[in-house]
Amino acid sequence: MRIDASKCIGCGQCRPFCIMQVIDFTRSEKGKVHCVVNEDECVDCEICYRAKVCPVDALKQPETQWPRSIRGTFSNPLAIHKETKVPGRGTEEMKTNDITNRYERGFAGMSAELGRPGIGARLRDAEKVFMALAPLGVEFEPQNPLTNLLEDPKTGKMKEEVLNEKVLSCIVETIIPLDRILEVLDAMEKVAKTIDSVFSIDLVCRADEDLSVPSLKVMEAGHRWYTRNGKTNIGLGHLNVKGADR
Ligand code: SF4
Ligand code: SF4
Known part of the structure; x- marks a missing residue:
């Protein structure tokens, strides 16, 4: 700006x-x-x-060229990533898993969020997270726009020219088997100490038929701290209920 x-x-x-x-x-x-x-x-x-x-x-807002253009596409919620066609900083599926079934039974989505709320993050910090997780052989979510900025998914190295770019927030997303949650958590907690911004960890998985949550059982068995959060998008601001505009 x-x-x-x-x-x-x-x-x-x-x-x-x-x-x-x-x-x-x-x-x-x-x-x-x-x-x-x-x-x-x-x-x-x-x-x-x-x-x-x-x-x-x-x-x-001046027209921006690569790599400066990354800032707007990650930070302006109205901007759409041309690679993934998804607006915002992550994938839609983390929030809509119950509809898309992206995380099948036996798997969890685990992600590291950087920069939110209100601090922002340089992408060199995202690279630290990628490089901490890549040696574990985890799968980085291909639909996440941050994954598209990787130079080498095997090492977690990002494209050199993007490292100094700053965004409102970004998410390193992975899909892992449930039995690897604690291993990935350990790596995330270790790298968190080197990050110059707010760092939070998300763990998402499908509830079992009896409404118990498999990922939480893993956390409890490992005596790990967590908070249980749910997010329900009720479409505030959208008149999508028949008759609501009367
Ligand atoms: S960070 Fe956002 S609100 Fe602040 S000057 Fe830049 S464009 Fe404006
Ligand atoms: S940019 Fe506009 S709103 Fe901001 S200080 Fe200048 S005149 Fe005021």
Whole structure:
């Protein structure tokens, strides 16, 4: 994101909308106060722009080239990854496993989320996670846009030119047999200590017929800490119930 200094009146209205807190006041040589974006720390999420608070239309998202373009596609929820045709930072299936059956019985989805909430992550940290997990021979989810940035899936090395790019958040996704959960968890916990951002681990699997959760049994047997979360998308903001618009 960029602010046109010739238009900006330094009202500061856009600053509270910047989740990365990278919009700041400055003073020009002629003494005029205006705002600037620290473009190295900005993730091109366009939240400040979409807030429509600028009274003089000074905020502009310049067209970005590779690899800078990665920032917008991972951080702007309206952007769609051209490789996977999925908007956002991960795959849809992690949230919709009960419909897609992506994680079959006996398997779990395990992922490391970097950068959320509100910190952001450089992709060099994602590479650390890939390189910690690749030697275990885990399968990286091919539909995840981050997987597409790998130079070598066998070593977890990412394309050199993307490493300094910063995104709002990203997810390293794997599919593993249930009996490897603790091994992968150990590797994730170890690499987490080297990550310069928020780091959280997701574990997703299909519930059994008796509604028990196989992955949680593995965690309990290994005396490992976890919190149990569920997410239900009820489509707030969408009038998709017949008669709801009356
Ligand atoms: S695009 Fe996002 S990170 Fe960049 S200045 Fe705007 S709100 Fe902040
Ligand atoms: S809202 Fe517009 S005029 Fe006000 S500080 Fe931000 S860019 Fe400048």
